[in-house]
Amino acid sequence: MLATWFGVGLIPVAPGTWGSLAALPFAWVIHDLWGVLGLALGALIAFVGGCWAAGAFAKASGEVDPAAIVVDEVAAQWLVLIAAPLQPLAWALAFLLFRLFDIWKPWPVRWVDRHVKGGLGIMLDDVAAAGYALLALGAVAAIGGVLGVCV
Numbered sequence: 001m002l003a004t005w006f007g008v009g010l011i012p013v014a015p016g017t018w019g020s021l022a023a024l025p026f027a028w029v030i031h032d033l034w035g036v037l038g039l040a041l042g043a044l045i046a047f048v049g050g051c052w053a054a055g056a057f058a059k060a061s062g063e064v065d066p067a068a069i070v071v072d073e074v075a076a077q078w079l080v081l082i083a084a085p086l087q088p089l090a091w092a093l094a095f096l097l098f099r100l101f102d103i104w105k106p107w108p109v110r111w112v113d114r115h116v117k118g119g120l121g122i123m124l125d126d127v128a129a130a131g132y133a134l135l136a137l138g139a140v141a142a143i144g145g146v147l148g149v150c151v
Contacts, residue, residue, distance in 0.1 A: 002049055002050065002053040002071055003050070003053040003054050003056070003057035003068070003069045003070075003071050004057070004068050004069065004070060004071075005019050005022055005023070005070045005071055005073075005074050006022075008022040008070055009067070009068035009069055009070035009071075010068055015067050015068060015070055016067070016070060016073050016099075016102060016103075017073075017099055018070070019070025019071070019072075019073035019074055019077075020070075020073040020074070020076075020077045020095060020098060020099055020102075021095070022070070022074070023073065023074040023077040023078060024077070024081075024091060024095065026042075026074075026078075027039055027042070027077070027078050027081050027091075028086070028091075030042045030078075031081070031086055032086065036082055039078055039081060039082050040079075040082050042078055043075050043076075043078035043079045043082065046071060046074050046075035046078060047075040047123055047127065049071070050071035050072055050074070050075050050119070050122075050123045051118075051119040051120050051122075051123050052119060053069075053071055053119070054069045054071060054072060054119040054122040054123055055118045055119025055120075055122070056119070057069055058118070058119065058122060064117070065113075065121070065122050069122055071123075072122050072123045072125075072126040072127075073098075073102065073126055075123060075126065075127070076098060076102070076123075076126035076127050076129060076130035077094075077095065077098050077130070079127065079130040079134070080094045080095075080097065080098045080130045080133045080134055080137065081094050083134050083137050083138065083141075084137060093137065093140065094133065094137055097132075097133040097136045097137055097140075098129065098130055098133040100133070100136075101129040101130075101132040101133050101136070102126055102129040102130075105125070105129065106132060108128060109125050109128040109129045109132070110125075112124050112125040112128050113125040
């Protein structure tokens with residue numbers, strides 16, 4: 001259940017996108033109740049638990065990185081949302097930026113995806129993509145601030 005984020009990963013079309021989308025309401029509640037630190041802790045717990053769950057699911061399925069595993073998207077999406085204010089447009093931008101970098105997989109995301117194996121590898125490439133999304137979100141916020149537009 002954890003690996004597929006309660007079955008969301010079993011959606012046959014674009015499971016990673018659905019996993020990232022399914023992460024948003026949980027993140028909103030966590031952020032609303034416990035703030036940024038709660039969301040950061042949630043991302044860490046999802047990452048650690050996800051390493052185990054993704055590894056076990058992959059081993060049981062016989063696949064290296066089954067598409068049904070979306071806990072990696074959840075943990076990484078939460079990581080990006082740490083930097084976004086609790087506003088729908090900012091969260092939509094954080095969602096889009098994470099999906100862009102997770103799908104595109106610029107270096108070193110692609111390297112991690114190809115060379116780090118097991119549950120850690122499944123989780124780590126999404127965290128690397130989240131790093132790019134965080135940088136892009138910060139750049140948009142800085143440019144927006146200079147132009148007097150809030151992100």
